[in-house]
Amino acid sequence: MSAHSHTHSDLTKNQSLVMDALSSSEGPLSAYTILDQLRDNGMRAPLQVYRALDKLVEYGLVHRLESLNAFVACRHPNCDSNKTIIFMICEACDKVNEITDAALAKNINKIAASEKFALNKSTVELRGLCPACQTD
Amino acid sequence: MSAHSHTHSDLTKNQSLVMDALSSSEGPLSAYTILDQLRDNGMRAPLQVYRALDKLVEYGLVHRLESLNAFVACRHPNCDSNKTIIFMICEACDKVNEITDAALAKNINKIAASEKFALNKSTVELRGLCPACQTD
DNA sequence: CGCAATCTTGTAATGAGATAACATCACCTA
DNA sequence: TAGGTGATGTTATCTCATTACAAGATTGCG
Structure with missing residues (x-):
């Protein structure tokens, strides 16, 4: 299954919120930064963000930057998360x-x-x- | 300056303790694991361990594993920390x-x-x- | 339909990793 | 001996991540 087979419409509400936050950001965001940005949209606890991030990473829509403890939206045109x-x-x-x-x-x-x-x-x-x- | 120009005798007490803990470990250790192992040797606060680790990394004797938030003693025979x-x-x-x-x-x-x-x-x-x- | 199984969500509490701020001590040197 | 420099010790705090449990929502099937 290709990583990008998940379209935006497949995402749950929280996943969409987190995805949008990352997509509209110039650089990587930490989970807590995302949480702060989404407080007005119903996000209240870190776990809500982390759960969404886990799924988005699994779908290949988001990457985790290990050296920053932060996350970025995938911007690679034909990204296959299996690739290096x-x-x-x-x-x-x-x-x-x-x-x-x-x-x-x-x-x-x-x-x-x-x-x-x-x-x-x-x-x-x-x-x-x-x-x-x-x-x- | 070669990374390994620092011999063990150059190290301070805390640096030696941390270095020994890492050298005698089979795998990577987190800073807090090191701290726990060295409580009986006078280590009491995370910062003591982190300070020692900072220096050891600087000397090229220890590497930080970003994806694990942990540290390992350098085991590469002719390690030059500038290399990939x-x-x-x-x-x-x-x-x-x-x-x-x-x-x-x-x-x-x-x-x-x-x-x-x-x-x-x-x-x-x-x-x-x-x-x-x-x-x- | 009605009930159970399962998956997603919300919330609170806590664990784990890292650093800031400040006081103190040891050593070298002019 | 006075003063600078670097290492130490201690407390508090900050950031990142997960555990545990309760409550909805959804699906599948009798």
């Missing part, structure tokens, strides 16, 4: 660029295979400065 | 294998360059099953 995704996180403006790279994915699979490691999930997060923030 | 390190984390036994791969490092640098991203630090963490745990 590379996140480039700007340490100045906090924006995140999300890309895939066939060579790198292949490389990671090769490394795992050579170590006889049964790969389940890859996390690749790069920290640095995005083009816009290097001009300072 | 690949962590393979077993989801069954929690042991961590730490390797470097020149091709992958090159690949990541190439990707960053092609996106005009000024790379500062790379996090590559693979989740799955180690060889020993696949026999189940």
